[in-house]
Amino acid sequence: MKTIYIPKGETIRYESLATEHLVVHGCLQVTCGITAKTITGYGTVHAGTVNADVIRVDDMDAGSIVCKRLLAKRVQSPEVFASESAAVSCFLSSAYVETGKLTVTLSEIDTVNAAEIINLTPKKRTLFGTLLASAFRSIWTVLTVPSQKELKATADVDDNVREAVVEPVQEEKQESVAAQAAPCATEDTAEPEPVDEELNRIVGIFKLAREQGYTLKLIPGTPEENAPVFDFEHERILRNAA
Template structure:
């Protein structure tokens, strides 16, 4: 069917409806879905889903509405998808609305995804008056409100700089004696310390160290194995 017409004062029921043009003056109930190029009329349409290029109705109730342009007085639908624009002059109730430009007087929407949203004052308007008011409001907004260029205006901000890592705190310096300071300043002579310790040990034992000239081999004592005695060289 190219055109389906529902006269005023008549109620028609369908399980599903596919047509080019749908004109509803009365009441139309569709159990599943409606698919048409254009839907118009001053009546009431209720359906499971509505798909069309252009919708212009007084009252529309559906689970899902998919179209290019939507113009209505009252719309109740959990999901509304209008690729170009959606204009509702009286009341719009939806859980999710996605459109290019949304115009509504009174609305109850959970989530809106739109490039532009126009909220009209609560006045009695025809559909043509709603379209005209929406166009004027959009034009006036474009003239008076500058579009942001990506920079936040009239906001105080400071550039974020990376904090430099704090230098580790040096441990508390302990007081040092003069001997410890001198020992750290000069390298330790182990050979000298060995002789000094030998001298101290001999003196504590009651001995006296004597310096004998000559090489250690010439002054070294000789052990006689026959007599088992030590023969010391003459001083």
């Protein structure tokens, strides 16, 4: 059938439905899915899946909606795919919405993938009034929000200023590091002090004598000829008479 009409006040049930034009002024319940070019009317549609080019009804309750343009008062669906636009004047409840332009007042959506989103204030509007308000809001947004080129130009200016500030700071840090490293370089390049071999020899003799149980004693003004002599054969010290 090319056109199916659901009169106001009647409830019609189908297992599945495929037609070119569907006009719903009453209540339509489809267990599986609906396939049509256009779905219009002031009634309510309940279906498992809905595939159409244009949907314009008051109430739509479906497991999945796939269309080009969606215009309704109330929509409840886990998935909504509208390639061009989706406008819901009263309430939209969905887990995932993907569309080119989304216009809503009250909504409960988990994830939205849209090029443009317009949120209208809750107000009594017809479906045509919702589309008109959405168009005015889009024009106002274009006129008031800076364009991408202006934002990019501003970002470029900020980057240039940031580079001009960062470069002197980096130069100062490099100079400070060089100044701190200079003393260290000077200390490393300084010539080592000469080693006093005589002092090391005396210290070594003192340590060796102390380990053997002897004590070194310095006698001032002792002539070399009066110095005590050590008898190695009998291991004793021979002292000269004073």
